[in-house]
Amino acid sequence: MTQERILAYTLPALVAVAVIGVWEWAVVALDVSPFVLPPPSAIVDAAVANWQSLMDSAWVTLRITIAAFILALILGVGMAIIFAQSRTIERALFPYAVTLQVTPIVAIAPLILIWVGLDNAERAVLILATIVAFFPILANTTLGLRSADRQLHELFDLYRATRLQRLMRLQFPAALPYLLAGMKIAGGLALIGTVVAEFAAGSGTSTGLAWRIIEAGNRLEIAKVFAALALLSAIGIAIYALLSLLERQLLKRWHESARPKE
Amino acid sequence: MLLSFDHVAKRFPNGVEALRDTTFTVNEGDFVSIVGPSGCGKSTALRLIADLTKPSAGAIKWSGKPPTLGFVFQDAALMPWATVEGNVRLPLDLTGTDTATAGARVAEALALVGLEAFAKSYPRELSGGMKMRVSLARALAAKPSLLLMDEPFAALDELTRERLNDELRELWAKKNLTVIFVTHSIYESVYLSSRILVMSPRPGHVIADIAMPDPTTRDPDFRISPLYGERCRAVRAALQKGGAL
Ligand SMILES: Nc1ncnc2c1ncn2[C@@H]1O[C@H](COP(=O)(O)OP(=O)(O)O)[C@@H](O)[C@H]1O
Ligand SMILES: [Mg+2]
Numbered sequence: 001m002t003q004e005r006i007l008a009y010t011l012p013a014l015v016a017v018a019v020i021g022v023w024e025w026a027v028v029a030l031d032v033s034p035f036v037l038p039p040p041s042a043i044v045d046a047a048v049a050n051w052q053s054l055m056d057s058a059w060v061t062l063r064i065t066i067a068a069f070i071l072a073l074i075l076g077v078g079m080a081i082i083f084a085q086s087r088t089i090e091r092a093l094f095p096y097a098v099t100l101q102v103t104p105i106v107a108i109a110p111l112i113l114i115w116v117g118l119d120n121a122e123r124a125v126l127i128l129a130t131i132v133a134f135f136p137i138l139a140n141t142t143l144g145l146r147s148a149d150r151q152l153h154e155l156f157d158l159y160r161a162t163r164l165q166r167l168m169r170l171q172f173p174a175a176l177p178y179l180l181a182g183m184k185i186a187g188g189l190a191l192i193g194t195v196v197a198e199f200a201a202g203s204g205t206s207t208g209l210a211w212r213i214i215e216a217g218n219r220l221e222i223a224k225v226f227a228a229l230a231l232l233s234a235i236g237i238a239i240y241a242l243l244s245l246l247e248r249q250l251l252k253r254w255h256e257s258a259r260p261k262e
Numbered sequence: 263m264l265l266s267f268d269h270v271a272k273r274f275p276n277g278v279e280a281l282r283d284t285t286f287t288v289n290e291g292d293f294v295s296i297v298g299p300s301g302c303g304k305s306t307a308l309r310l311i312a313d314l315t316k317p318s319a320g321a322i323k324w325s326g327k328p329p330t331l332g333f334v335f336q337d338a339a340l341m342p343w344a345t346v347e348g349n350v351r352l353p354l355d356l357t358g359t360d361t362a363t364a365g366a367r368v369a370e371a372l373a374l375v376g377l378e379a380f381a382k383s384y385p386r387e388l389s390g391g392m393k394m395r396v397s398l399a400r401a402l403a404a405k406p407s408l409l410l411m412d413e414p415f416a417a418l419d420e421l422t423r424e425r426l427n428d429e430l431r432e433l434w435a436k437k438n439l440t441v442i443f444v445t446h447s448i449y450e451s452v453y454l455s456s457r458i459l460v461m462s463p464r465p466g467h468v469i470a471d472i473a474m475p476d477p478t479t480r481d482p483d484f485r486i487s488p489l490y491g492e493r494c495r496a497v498r499a500a501l502q503k504g505g506a507l
Contacts, residue, residue, distance in 0.1 A: 151339035154314050158333050159356040159404070169355070173343040254343045254384045 038223040043230065046223035054212060054224075058231050061194055061208035064122065065235070068129035069190040073183065075130070076137025083138075084145035084171060085163070094142075101135040105193060109200030125197040125208070132193030133186040140182030144175025177255055180247040187239040195232065263325050264290045264408070264440055265311065270320035271465075272306050280306040282465035284320070293434055293441045293477055295451035297497060298461030299506040304444040307466075308333070308410045311442065329440075332401030334411040338393040340385040346372070346396050347381040353404040371399040374433065391422035398430075402437075409434075411443045415450070427453055428482065435478050448501070452493045453485060460497060462504040470500035 020040045026032070027039040034042060047054060079097070083090035105128050113124045148170045156166050198210030209228050216224035252258040266287040273279045280303035288294050296304050309315045310322055312331055340349045350371050354364040372378050375395040385393055394414055401409060415423040431454055434441050445451050451458050456477040460470040474493060484490050501507050 149339060151335040151337070152341060154309070154312075155333065155335075155339060155352070156356065157314050158312055158331060159353050161356045165356055169352070170341070173341065176343070254386060256386065259386065 035220055035222055038226060042223040043226040046221065047227035047230070050224055050227065054209075054228060054231060057207055057209045057212045057228070058235065060122075061191075061198070061210070061232070062235055064126050064129060064208065065191045065194045065239070068126055068133055068194060069183075069187055069239075071126070071130045072133035072137055072186055072190060076134050076182070076186070077141050077179065079138050080141035080145055080175075081167065083142045084167070090142070097135060097138055100131055105132050105196055106200050109197055113201060121201045125194055125201055128197035128200070129190050129193030132196075133190035136182040136185040136189065137179065138182075140178040140185075141175050144178025145171045147178065148174035177251060177257065180243070180250065184240060184243045184247065187243050188236060191232070191236050191239060264288050264292070264329070265325065266323045267307070267310075268321045268323055270307075270310065270317045270322060272303065272310065272315070273318045279465040281310075281317075282467055284467045286459055286468045286471060288440065288442060290440055291438065291456075293431075293443065293454055293456045295443045295445055295455040295458045296461060297445060297448060297451050297458055297501065298466060299463050299501075300446060302461045302464050302506070303466035304446075304461065305412050308412050308442065308444055311408075312410055329407040330404055332404060332406035332409045334394075334397050334401045334409070334414045336413045336416060338385070338390075338397040340393060340396055340400075342385050344384075345381065346377060346383050346385070346388070349385070349396055350400045350403050352400060357404065367403050367405070368399075371403040374402060375399045375429070389422075390418050391426060394418065394426060395429075402433075407438070407440060409439050409441045411441065413444055413446065416446070423450070424482070424485075430454065431477075431480065448494050448497045449485075452490060452497060453480065458497055460500040460504060461506075463506055469504040472496060472500065 023037075024039045024041060027034075027037060038046075079093070083094065108131070109124070109128055112127050113121065116124045116127065145167075152170055153166075156170055161169075194208065195210045198208045199214070209232055212228045213225050216222075216228065248258060264287075267284050270281055270284045271279070272281040284303075284307065296307060298304055306315070310317055312333055313328075341352070344352070347368055350368045351364055354367060359367070368381075369378070372381055375398055377392065377395055377399065380388065380392065385396070388396065397414070415426055418426065427450060430441075433439065434454075443451070443454060452474065454477075455474045458470075458472045458474060459468050460472065461467065462469045472493075498507065
């Protein structure tokens, strides 16, 4: 590992250690109420004490997040391919994709919940999270599919390439960096969408981490709220790290963004 | 005669008239350079020949059935995500050549441009001159009989350009190619061509058709011969007369 890579990991770790240390010390020294801000040690205790229920809930949230992400990926790329075939279709449909994107998800949630049935809350959450995650993939891939070099397009014309050949050998590879950037955004949004939708779906119907937070908050178990929050952050970081790794692996040989530094 | 432009005009939908009443012929085995000021329709003429765009008046006629074409663009136009080999193979893949034949053709084309050792490299790992060689190999892979080149060496340094000029001249002599070579360099056109077509400023048309005898006997010494200077002056005079200089 280069010195730079080592620094990239050790610096944030040092910051974390320092912040946790100061936090622990300040809560005790300033006598802060545990209902306002529990010390890190209490959060760890709460996490250990509630480990099973937190893990079950984290799994529910993670499962829906991943499913929403994959659905968004399929729908976003599929629609982008359709848009790339015809400007007319794009002009006709893109405004609706934007509308879906800018409408606050919390506002659509009750409607979706009614449509899929109140006893299908998990499916409602999945749909809502997919709606949130879908747009950056659609927008990025649409742009990417159009970004292929004009002279390369002429080369494909010269050899009478079929639409499928052009899509697979020219437009899709050209779109890949855009798609991967969109996926990194969508991964985070899928998690946010899932949590927000869980909140919106309301009490009792959902069993994800959002519900654990509401429940613990209602009971003033603030340490448990923090434990659930930490789990959510961990999931978000893991998703981002995995997608960044995928991006680096797919682009490292050829893309300028992945050119090794001198 | 291989092909002829018969009073060809090209007006783009935005109203720009790139070519007006352009007439010339190209014979089999010619190395024809098209020289003219920037924006006079040289690239448009090549794209018309390659059927990438249609004339708005006149016709492009072939003596027989249109030959297999190779096209070399100004900035190599390589796929950055594909290896050198993958780039050179593209025309063969697109035309459905079987794998064994394609492999042999790619190897042959890479040998012609001296890039066998770089088959697995990616474009970003290559110099400008090497990229242009890949582009040339790609055009040659489909075994064209007519090679269209649009200012292929304009972006290269002078030494690299002179070396590639020599390689191209040898290729042309060896491979029975017809070459149509667009350039804005008088010197390059005189060094390479068997004929030079001089174009007027836009809307472009051919204002002079100058023969350059004995193209196959040239070597780097030709660049410093009195004949070379004389011919460069003749092309320059034709450009001047057309109002391009
Ligand atoms: N697709 C196009 N649409 C509109 N105008 C074009 C197009 N292609 C070229 N032109 C215009 O036609 C003229 C000739 O272009 P071009 O053939 O590229 O010139 P050259 O290669 O000689 O520099 C230029 O003024 C250019 O701007
Ligand atoms: Mg041009």
